[in-house]
Amino acid sequence: MSDSTLDIEIFSAPSCNQCNKAFQLTEMVLKERGDISANLRVVNVVDELDYAVKLGVRATPGIAINGVLVFTALPSKATLHEAITLRITKGETALPDKTRP
Amino acid sequence: MSDLRIGDISKRLGLSTDTLRYYEKIGLLPAVRRTASGIRVYNDKDISRLKFIQRAQKMNFTLAEIASLLHMREDPQHARAEVRELTHKKLSEVECYLQDLTTLRNELTLLMNLCAGSEDGCPIIEGIENP
Numbered sequence: 001m002s003d004s005t006l007d008i009e010i011f012s013a014p015s016c017n018q019c020n021k022a023f024q025l026t027e028m029v030l031k032e033r034g035d036i037s038a039n040l041r042v043v044n045v046v047d048e049l050d051y052a053v054k055l056g057v058r059a060t061p062g063i064a065i066n067g068v069l070v071f072t073a074l075p076s077k078a079t080l081h082e083a084i085t086l087r088i089t090k091g092e093t094a095l096p097d098k099t100r101p
Numbered sequence: 102m103s104d105l106r107i108g109d110i111s112k113r114l115g116l117s118t119d120t121l122r123y124y125e126k127i128g129l130l131p132a133v134r135r136t137a138s139g140i141r142v143y144n145d146k147d148i149s150r151l152k153f154i155q156r157a158q159k160m161n162f163t164l165a166e167i168a169s170l171l172h173m174r175e176d177p178q179h180a181r182a183e184v185r186e187l188t189h190k191k192l193s194e195v196e197c198y199l200q201d202l203t204t205l206r207n208e209l210t211l212l213m214n215l216c217a218g219s220e221d222g223c224p225i226i227e228g229i230e231n232p
Contacts, residue, residue, distance in 0.1 A: 013215045045211060053207045059214040 005037040006087060011052055011062035011069075012042050018074045022061035025074070029081050036088060104134075104142040114151055121151075129154055129168055150174075160195060 008026055012019035023042060030038050045052040045060060052062070056069045063071040063080070070083050111118045121141075124130040130150060133141045143151075153174065157167045166187060173180045173188045180188070 016215075045215065049208055049211070053204060053211060058207065058210050 005039065006084065007039050007064075007066050008041070008084075009064040010040070010042045011045050011055075011057045011060055011064065013045050013060045016060045019061040022063060022071075022074050025077055025080060026063065029077060029084060033081070033084070036084065104144050105148070107141045107143070110143045110148065110151070114148075114155065116151065116155070124151070124154065127164065127168075129164065129171065157191075160191075160198065162191060166191065 008030075010019065010023045010026060012023070019042075023040075026040060030036055030040070043052060045057060055062075055064055055067070057064075057072070059072065061071075061074055062069055063075065065083065065087055071080070075083070105113070107118050107121055110116070110121060121130075125133055125141075130147060133143055133147060135141055150171065153171070154167055157170060162170070169184045169187050170191060173184050
């Protein structure tokens with residue numbers, strides 16, 4: 001397993017069908033890779049509006065990796081895979097807890 | 102734009118004629134040109150100044166502060182130190198206000214997009230109720 005741990009946040013909202021797909025897709029990519037330790041969190045934008053807006057979320061679903069909004073809509077599996085791999089390759093790790101709400 | 106009379110300006114800017122006369126009386130607006138029969142005629146520069154006054158009032162600046170800012174607006178190179186300082190302070194206030202507005206716009210954009218994508222009612226209400 002890689003030494004890196006990623007923070008992956010799925011920005012979601014009630015009644016957002018694509019949001020659940022974004023979560024499932026992320027889980028699937030992480031499972032397929034199998035070598036990544038990740039903190040996967042679903043962020044309800046209605047509950048955490050300030051945080052979502054601060055990260056630049058303007059619609060759901062959104063996917064942030066290590067506190068940076070990477071996808072503003074449901075990505076393809078290959079694109080998500082690539083984005084995660086890129087961050088692992090660059091040696092990015094999860095942000096300290098204080099940066100999150 | 103051709104010169105406008107006080108009634109036209111009043112309609113255009115939504116200021117009462119009394120207010121327009123008052124601004125002139127207290128010097129916020131320099132003496133407005135008058136026709137031979139004494140009717141006030143406002144030119145583009147007057148209108149621009151009045152719009153500036155309106156914008157500053159929306160930011161809750163006092164008339165005294167607006168008067169100072171208008172001095173700065175007329176002759177920025179020769180403005181007194183205290184006027185420059187006030188202008189700097191007011192600029193900071195405007196920037197804070199603008200930042201708040203930008204955040205509010207972004208929040209409303211997100212809520213509107215959620216609303217558009219929701220099948221079970223609109224989460225805007227929920228977002229407003231849980232600040």
